Amino acid sequence: MTSNTLLRAARRTLIAGAAALLVSAVAAPSFMTPTFAADAPASVADLAQGLLGAVVNISTSQTVKGTEGPGAVPMPQLPEGSPFQDFFDDFFKNRGGDKDNGGQKVQSLGSGFVIDAEQGIVVTNNHVIADADDIEVNFSDGITLKATLVGTDTKTDVAVLKVDPKGHKLTAVKFGDSTKMRVGDWVMAIGNPFGLGGTVTVGIVSARNRDINSGPYDDFIQTDAAINRGNSGGPLFNSAGEVIGINTAIISPSGGSIGIGFSIPSQLASGVVDQLRQFGETRRGWLGVRIQPVTDDIAESLGMATAKGALVAGVIKGGPVDNGTIQAGDVILKFDGKDIHEMRDLPRVVAESPVGKAVDVLIVRKGVEQTVKVTLGRLEDGEKLASGEDGSNTDKDKGDKAPAVSTASVLGMTVGELNDETRKKFSIAADVSGVVITDVTKDSAAAERGIQPGEVITEIAQESVATPKDVMDRIGALKEQGRKNALLMLASKTGELRFVTIRMD
Template sequence: MTNKTLVRAARRTVVAAATAAMLATSVAPVFAQATPPTNGPASVADLAQKLLGAVVNISTSQTVKGTEGPGAVPMPQLPEGSPFQDFFDDFFNKRGGDNDGGSQKVQSLGSGFVIDAEQGIVVTNNHVIADADDIEVNFSDGVTLKATLVGTDTKTDIAVLKVDPKGHKLTAVKFGDSNTMRIGDWVMAIGNPFGLGGTVTVGIISARNRDINSGPYDDFIQTDAAINRGNSGGPLFNMNGEVIGINTAIISPSGGSIGIGFSIPSQLAVGVVDQLRQYGETRRGWLGVRIQPVTDDIAESLGMKEAKGALVAGIIKGGPVDNGQIQPGDVITKFDGKEIDEMRDLPRVVAESPVGKAVDVELVRKGKEMTVQVTLGRLEDGEKLAGSEEGAAGEDNGSDNGAEVATASVLGMTIGELNDDARSKFGIAPDISGVVVTDVAKDSAAAERGIQPGEVITEIAQESVKTPKDVMDRIGALKEQGRKNALLMLASKTGELRFVTIRMD
């Protein structure tokens, strides 16, 4: 079937070539003076020949224990003397003895590249070598070397391996600057698609700064250079032979290339690789804040001219800024001199900063621009703190039992005092203060924003509220100012904060 397909394609090529030759002869006088277009770069053969030796195939094996259960395939019950008995006996014995708890070897293939020939350092994707028992690096000249794991980073999907280069001369490549690459620049991918071995493909950079929701620091280069299964961990080169990306993902309904591939930019990868080589782990900067996007509604509610930056929705207790330097409701617009245009920009630039570094943070607080200096902690330590606490409480603690209004209806919500009865009914933590939402009208503005009974309104337009009257007064004041939306800071029953905007028309 496959051979027939190839033959048909060849026949079409021959016929097309003959037809083209006839047409070219008949119209030659008309187009003799035309300048041939320059479609793509000149031959990349010299560049490919120089780089192929540095790109490696990575094969891994993992021992998987056989298990009973829904995923296990039972040995079929065959009639005595069945001619298929030997076949099934052989198949199931190889799989671990009729699923009786035996084990089997699972193998996988990927790509990588050498960045240090003397030390034998190889870079690849974490998912290529994850959970592997054995890792082998296969070079283009046929040599195979055992590899040891130096370190991995699951957040960026990068792994660093080491082989012993004694007796084998390695070829290395260098990282280039991905920040200088532009949409439309030519790039070359080399890898091990479908286990075929060193394969070269060429394309352009189709897009930059792609977020494919694969991790907290998504900032992928998109390319139409053919990338398939097995290319993972391989390099994406610029036309100077520098690695400006690590191929890591594709979008494909069929599993094959459709011209949408993604590479980790070298600007992000270099720091991770250096840390893995030096420490065997990552040591990222940590600010200790919870953030959410600044939408147009939130920007309008805060009196900002444009929707940009990262809105601080909470502070991690015990974190670097748990001293009031940064507060919930602040909008961070610049970090260490780098613009924060979108929320997702902040985690990346903070993580790329050294632990213990003192940095300037520019922010907007209650309509005023200001700069504060903070000293960064270590993200890996911060994750333990963040995991141990359910959330950060509002800044004002306690409740006001002298409220003039016990309950009220506003913006589709019924609100009431946060007294002992309300805390008991909704299971609200004792250190949360504000006004409790007791009911939300169906199809109301509050319902559209996902507000639920039991949530607590702690601030409106960055002003604390403690009673239903406070809420009514703040809403009235915003309407008098001509505001279209009200910015509410809500606390869950455990104290986790979030901001929502509600229409007031």
């Protein structure tokens, strides 16, 4: 075979190999090839250009006590000619403040966005402007306007500002529907990270419904779009240029972006913004109950097939349902037609409901589903009541006191009559009733559940108990029914209720 023949054979072999590789790639499973949404642009330049004008930088200043001393931060030593010299000179200039009154000016930077160009309404995070003496809004065209505070909400970390737009043409953006966002959808963040205004970053929705324990209504959108310090209060846009989130928090060991940022969903934020604009404060619905999660053990004790809903641990005296419509021990499954999958769903759904609205609530009471109608109060009016500041947050009493009987030992607990002697010994409030726990055996089932002497058993399996004999009888009855767990409602010394389950086998 000539050299030319060998070369042609080699070429045929290479081409065949390439063809085989191509066929193999085509035949590979579809998940190997990423797919992109039809509305995802090849470039986000046009989208960003139309939105940059609505995103603002927010600078605040406040006078605080001087920080000279051990906790003071010294000015860093920079190399001669460093480009950061002017920045640090401005930052540390006059840090000692007014020596006469011991005050000093502290400045901070954040982000925000305009939602009403005619009225000059700007939305940001509460923590961006908290305790500020002076707030300025800086626009992308170089204009700086003084801002006044319309209202804030610490629970969702939302604040609304107002500037005077007279003589200036502002650009506004609108809220979109965050409930339509799916994991994997493209999003864009625009803000003021580290003072670098007009910074655009792009990523996807990494997760939804995140609870980061920052407040009672946590329901964050998680994104990998780069969010850093200074992005707080800035918008997270969908591909249509609508605000579907307010960037508010990051997880970062270093202080910079590691691709885990969190945004308040527009579904939650828009309602808060509307209330702040209308009233200058929030007006949330209030049910007037204390709740706890429904665990597998509790679900089994209540005869529920699955662990879901919110368990009512107590009813606030003087609250909206202090008329018996909802009782301690009820499990709330639906509120105003919305499913309550877990405990944390209920506060958010209730808060989003208008004050005074009559709603249907689906509950499980003693193993039976039923619907009750309740009229909501106002959370802000009930917070003092719920916290006990007026001394009236005792839960409804369960059962009447019975004649004195001997103590009993059950499930690792020693229980006795709740009388004047035991009330005084354990400092139990006069309006708490039931059977007092006088001792808990170490390493017992009760000890594992954190039960302490001085707590009072008010119910077992949703039946009131008033004597040690009642406790023994209820436990015996549950065992005869083949139950593996006993559901106890316990009252603290001050009357606050909680549910625990104890294994009986």
